[in-house]
Amino acid sequence: MAAKQLSETDATRRHMIEAFLGGGLLASFASFIYPVLRYLIPPPVVDLGGDEIVAAQLSEMKPNSAKIFRFGSRPGLLIRNSDGTYRALSATCTHLGCTVQYRSDLRQIWCACHNGIYDLNGRNVSGPPPRPLDVFDVHSRGDEVVVSRKREA
Amino acid sequence: MAILQNELRGFSAARSLGTAGFVVLLACLGFGQTANSCLDCHAALPDPLGVTQEKFSQDIHAQKGLSCVSCHGGDPASDDPDKAMSKKSGWKGKIERKQVPQFCGSCHSDPAYMRQFNPSLRTDQLSQYPTSVHGKRLAVGDTKVAVCTDCHSVHDLRAPSDPRSTVNPVNVANTCAHCHADADYMKGYPIHTDQFAKYGTSVHHEALVVRGDLSAPTCPTCHGNHGAAPPGVDRVQNVCSNCHAFQAQMYEKSSHREAFQAASLPGCVVCHGNHDIAYPTDAKLGTGPDAVCMKCHTPGDKCDQARAGLLANLTRLDEAIKGAEQILLLAESAGMEVSEAWLRQDQARDSLTKARVTIHSFQTDLVDQDIQAGLKIAATNLQAGKEAMVERNRRRAGLGVSLIAIVMVLIGLRLYIKKIET
Amino acid sequence: MFAVLLHWFDERLNWDDLIAPLRHKTVPTHRLSYWYFLGGITLFLFGIQVATGILLLLYYRPGANEAFESVQYIMTQVRFGWLIRSIHSWSANLMIFTAFAHMFSVLFLKAYRKPRELTWVSGMLLLFLVMGFGFSGYLLPWNTLAFFATKVGTEITGQVPIIGKPMMIFLRGGEEVTGATLTRFFGFHVAVLPGIATVLLLVHLLLVQRLGMSVPPKLEAEWMANPSAKQEMKFFPNFLLREMMAWYVGLGVLGVLAAVFPWNLGVKADPFVSAPAGIKPEWYFLFMFQTLKIIPSKLWFIDGEVLGVLVFGLVGFMWILLPFLESEQPSPTKGWITGLAVFALAYVAGMSVYGHLAK
Numbered sequence: 045m046a047a048k049q050l051s052e053t054d055a056t057r058r059h060m061i062e063a064f065l066g067g068g069l070l071a072s073f074a075s076f077i078y079p080v081l082r083y084l085i086p087p088p089v090v091d092l093g094g095d096e097i098v099a100a101q102l103s104e105m106k107p108n109s110a111k112i113f114r115f116g117s118r119p120g121l122l123i124r125n126s127d128g129t130y131r132a133l134s135a136t137c138t139h140l141g142c143t144v145q146y147r148s149d150l151r152q153i154w155c156a157c158h159n160g161i162y163d164l165n166g167r168n169v170s171g172p173p174p175r176p177l178d179v180f181d182v183h184s185r186g187d188e189v190v191v192s193r194k195r196e197a
Numbered sequence: 198m199a200i201l202q203n204e205l206r207g208f209s210a211a212r213s214l215g216t217a218g219f220v221v222l223l224a225c226l227g228f229g230q231t232a233n234s235c236l237d238c239h240a241a242l243p244d245p246l247g248v249t250q251e252k253f254s255q256d257i258h259a260q261k262g263l264s265c266v267s268c269h270g271g272d273p274a275s276d277d278p279d280k281a282m283s284k285k286s287g288w289k290g291k292i293e294r295k296q297v298p299q300f301c302g303s304c305h306s307d308p309a310y311m312r313q314f315n316p317s318l319r320t321d322q323l324s325q326y327p328t329s330v331h332g333k334r335l336a337v338g339d340t341k342v343a344v345c346t347d348c349h350s351v352h353d354l355r356a357p358s359d360p361r362s363t364v365n366p367v368n369v370a371n372t373c374a375h376c377h378a379d380a381d382y383m384k385g386y387p388i389h390t391d392q393f394a395k396y397g398t399s400v401h402h403e404a405l406v407v408r409g410d411l412s413a414p415t416c417p418t419c420h421g422n423h424g425a426a427p428p429g430v431d432r433v434q435n436v437c438s439n440c441h442a443f444q445a446q447m448y449e450k451s452s453h454r455e456a457f458q459a460a461s462l463p464g465c466v467v468c469h470g471n472h473d474i475a476y477p478t479d480a481k482l483g484t485g486p487d488a489v490c491m492k493c494h495t496p497g498d499k500c501d502q503a504r505a506g507l508l509a510n511l512t513r514l515d516e517a518i519k520g521a522e523q524i525l526l527l528a529e530s531a532g533m534e535v536s537e538a539w540l541r542q543d544q545a546r547d548s549l550t551k552a553r554v555t556i557h558s559f560q561t562d563l564v565d566q567d568i569q570a571g572l573k574i575a576a577t578n579l580q581a582g583k584e585a586m587v588e589r590n591r592r593r594a595g596l597g598v599s600l601i602a603i604v605m606v607l608i609g610l611r612l613y614i615k616k617i618e619t
Numbered sequence: 620m621f622a623v624l625l626h627w628f629d630e631r632l633n634w635d636d637l638i639a640p641l642r643h644k645t646v647p648t649h650r651l652s653y654w655y656f657l658g659g660i661t662l663f664l665f666g667i668q669v670a671t672g673i674l675l676l677l678y679y680r681p682g683a684n685e686a687f688e689s690v691q692y693i694m695t696q697v698r699f700g701w702l703i704r705s706i707h708s709w710s711a712n713l714m715i716f717t718a719f720a721h722m723f724s725v726l727f728l729k730a731y732r733k734p735r736e737l738t739w740v741s742g743m744l745l746l747f748l749v750m751g752f753g754f755s756g757y758l759l760p761w762n763t764l765a766f767f768a769t770k771v772g773t774e775i776t777g778q779v780p781i782i783g784k785p786m787m788i789f790l791r792g793g794e795e796v797t798g799a800t801l802t803r804f805f806g807f808h809v810a811v812l813p814g815i816a817t818v819l820l821l822v823h824l825l826l827v828q829r830l831g832m833s834v835p836p837k838l839e840a841e842w843m844a845n846p847s848a849k850q851e852m853k854f855f856p857n858f859l860l861r862e863m864m865a866w867y868v869g870l871g872v873l874g875v876l877a878a879v880f881p882w883n884l885g886v887k888a889d890p891f892v893s894a895p896a897g898i899k900p901e902w903y904f905l906f907m908f909q910t911l912k913i914i915p916s917k918l919w920f921i922d923g924e925v926l927g928v929l930v931f932g933l934v935g936f937m938w939i940l941l942p943f944l945e946s947e948q949p950s951p952t953k954g955w956i957t958g959l960a961v962f963a964l965a966y967v968a969g970m971s972v973y974g975h976l977a978k
Contacts, residue, residue, distance in 0.1 A: 057612075057616065058616075060612065061609055061612045061613050061616060063609075064605050064606070064608050064609030064612060065605075065606065065609030065610065065612075065613055066609075067605060067609075068602055068603070068604075068605030068606035068607075068608070068609050069606055069609075071598075071599075071601070071602035071605065072599065072602035072603050072605075072606050072867070072870070074602075075595075075598060075599035075602050076599075076870075079698075079699035079702055079703070080674065080699070080703075082698035082699050083674060083697060083698055083699045083700060083702075083703055084674075084677070085698065086697075087696045087697050087698060095684040095685070095688070114537075114540060116688075117536050117539060117540060118540070119540065119543070136543075140550060141543065141546065141547075142546075142547045142550055142551075143543065143544065143547055156551065157547065157550045157551060157554065158441075158443065158554070159442045159443055171412075171440070171442075172412060172440065174408075174410045174412065193684075531881065532694060532701050532705070532881030532882075533695075534694070534695030534696070536695070592701075592702075592878050593878055593879070595878075596874050596875065596878040596879070599871075599874055600871055600874065600875070603867050603868075603870055603871040603874075604871075606867050607864055607867055607868065610860055610861075610863055610864045610867070611864070613860065614857065614860050614861065614864075617856070617857070618857065
């Protein structure tokens with residue numbers, strides 16, 4: 045009688061242990077494996093956006109037009125000149141940080157905030173900007189226009 | 198050395214020979230290696246007759262090959278003061294203050310002459326000077342006013358582009374202040390003497406003198422240099438508009454332009470001051486000590502209401518941007534990715550900057566456009582920040598789940614150990 | 620089912636002879652036996668480092684122009700990249716801490732005595748390797764703090780007389796800290812150090828298995844006199860299960876740290892910007908760094924920093940040889956290693972705190 049009772053509590057104890065241990069192990073492994081598996085799948089955005097970025101497609105821009113693109117954490121200005129070549133500069137005005145734009149009528153870079161003007165080499169030629177804009181390297185790769193930071197000398 | 202001294206002791210004649218030789222040596226070391234008896238004496242004389250070789254070598258005229266006689270005449274080869282400074286040798290002596298402009302102009306307003314030194318130098322200084330307040334007063338006999346040498350210095354005159362020049366943009370305000378900030382000197386003239394002190398507190402001073410931004414204005418920028426005169430009440434905004442083009446354009450089309458003109462008020466200066474132009478803040482639109490609107494307008498009238506509306510809008514946008522920034526900072530420090538939103542924050546700030554320029558149109562609907570654009574962007578960023586925080590909380594929930602699993606295992610292990618050891 | 624699988628492998632690998640001794644391996648139990656866990660925890664954390672390190676390798680790009688961005692990419696774009704990276708950084712710090720604690724516990728429990736001298740030596744070498752892992756790994760995200768910490772750290776190495784400069788150039792891959800340094804440190808961190816560490820670890824573990832767990836001297840004497848007083852538990856499964864508990868606690872701690880205190884990314888390194896004020900190395904180097912700071916600039920005729928570096932080198936070398944310096948027979952200076960250990964612990968802890976609080 046007593047032995048049967050004992051084995052019953054024994055059985056429940058064993059079940060409890062099995063539940064905790066088995067269930068816990070399974071759950072904990074799942075909570076470790078799941079992130080690792082998700083990690084192994086490459087994310088949709090492959091670009092690191094560090095020192096180089098695809099700013100546009102070759103066919104995208106008309107001559108004498110421009111486009112703002114994101115370069116790292118700052119905006120950049122990609123200009124397609126009238127002769128078809130490209131140039132790229134930082135789009136952050138050196139005066140108070142507004143985003144500049146390309147004026148196709150003036151063929152100059154213009155900041156709408158306080159009328160600052162830069163020439164196409166980024167030099168500040170008129171208005172409040174105290175320093176030129178940083179210039180980036182542009183080259184084409186296949187169908188893409190790639191902008192990269194200037195190589196360290 | 199001691200031997201030499203021994204030899205010379207007692208030979209006073211030899212000693213004076215040595216001294217004379219020394220002086221000759223000095224004279225031979227004179228600039229351009231040409232004999233210049235002027236400096237021989239004048240280098241040793243006290244002010245105001247003293248001019249040393251060292252001082253004069255800094256002068257741009259000396260560097261271009263001119264010397265004492267070019268302006269003062271005389272005979273530099275002669276050591277005898279009477280001969281060197283004789284009428285026969287063309288000695289002009291010290292140029293009278295009243296004659297100075299004409300004298301300097303005898304070269305500087307002759308394009309043919311100046312071309313041989315610097316073809317792009319202006320030669321209209323002499324024609325501008327009589328139009329200035331200084332020129333006009335000099336013409337009626339007031340010799341207290343500034344002539345060429347007062348501003349440009351003399352005998353160590355440097356080109357204006359030289360950072361040490363008294364008329365270099367960074368230094369010129371100090372030069373003007375020599376007279377214009379001297380209350381005793383300016384007694385008798387109907388103008389203030391606080392301009393220099395006021396300018397020292399201004400943003401223009403901070404930009405030019407402190408930060409070295411040569412595009413910022415100083416005294417001659419607004420007043421002219423050779424034709425120096427105040428711009429005049431009805432033309433102040435023209436001067437400001439040379440740099441502050443947008444604000445001026447908007448002001449020209451605004452209701453305030455006519456009103457100020459009719460009341461003979463000096464445009465921009467009414468709200469911004471002239472010499473003590475401070476960094477403008479939104480408080481200008483308020484009702485506190487910095488407020489400018491209420492200097493004219495009556496509290497409660499429709500302009501006051503418009504003002505209050507403008508201020509409220511600007512504050513709203515500013516706070517929206519700050520609010521978004523706060524949550525983005527929080528999200529970023531929790532390890533969340535919010536770089537796109539940070540980039541858009543710049544755009545929101547652009548809108549605020551533009552709105553503050555549009556104020557000068559005094560049209561609330563125009564300002565509103567900028568404000569609304571900015572608010573939209575700030576709202577998007579706030580949303581992005583909130584979503585990042587939600588993601589962060591999801592991570593913590595995930596952590597919680599795994600912790601529960603871990604605790605279960607720990608309990609299970611504990612029980613199992615207990616079981617196998619009893 | 621499990622037993623069937625084991626039997627299948629045993630028929631082909633004949634490993635029952637190897638595993639059999641493990642079944643009989645025992646672990647002494649006494650008041651201080653909790654300290655035995657430290658070695659296992661350090662091993663566990665090392666395993667975590669290898670696993671998370673390999674995962675990070677799938678996305679990390681070494682090279683001055685891509686390293687920072689790739690870590691940023693891992694933290695923000697890769698699913699659970701933030702978790703893997705934060706665990707790697709936290710586990711690194713925890714491992715260095717447990718490695719030091721393990722070393723000090725071995726000192727205090729006098730587990731380095733004969734016949735375990737070689738275990739001590741391999742362990743000390745492993746400790747230096749672990750600090751090398753920390754130093755080389757810290758640079759890999761290529762942020763400002765890491766850049767300047769590496770600059771200062773390698774500069775100090777260059778202070779060693781005669782061989783210092785060549786050593787510094789070897790470490791830096793040049794005269795200055797550049798992208799070349801990053802590439803080199805990457806090579807050290809993922810290939811050179813792991814290779815050497817694996818070999819040393821195997822030696823260390825093998826020795827521990829062969830020699831069994833040491834027991835503090837007084838207790839040892841007691842048990843020798845009275846064998847029935849000896850208390851021990853079987854390694855398998857009893858100690859192992861407890862070890863598992865410790866490891867799971869470690870997992871939980873790592874999870875909390877990674878999720879609630881994610882590791883900072885910082886700002887990308889710019890060699891042309893001046894060093895930020897108050898630059899300090901990571902906490903595990905602080906005690907040495909702070910010592911060098913407070914040494915006067917000249918002591919007799921020797922430059923202060925050079926003296927400091929030499930002293931640390933000498934102490935490190937001596938520390939490896941500690942077991943050989945203590946004679947077996949009891950002597951008047953019997954407890955000198957314990958005293959030295961107390962001093963060392965107080966010094967390391969105190970200087971670390973001081974270094975942390977100092978400007």
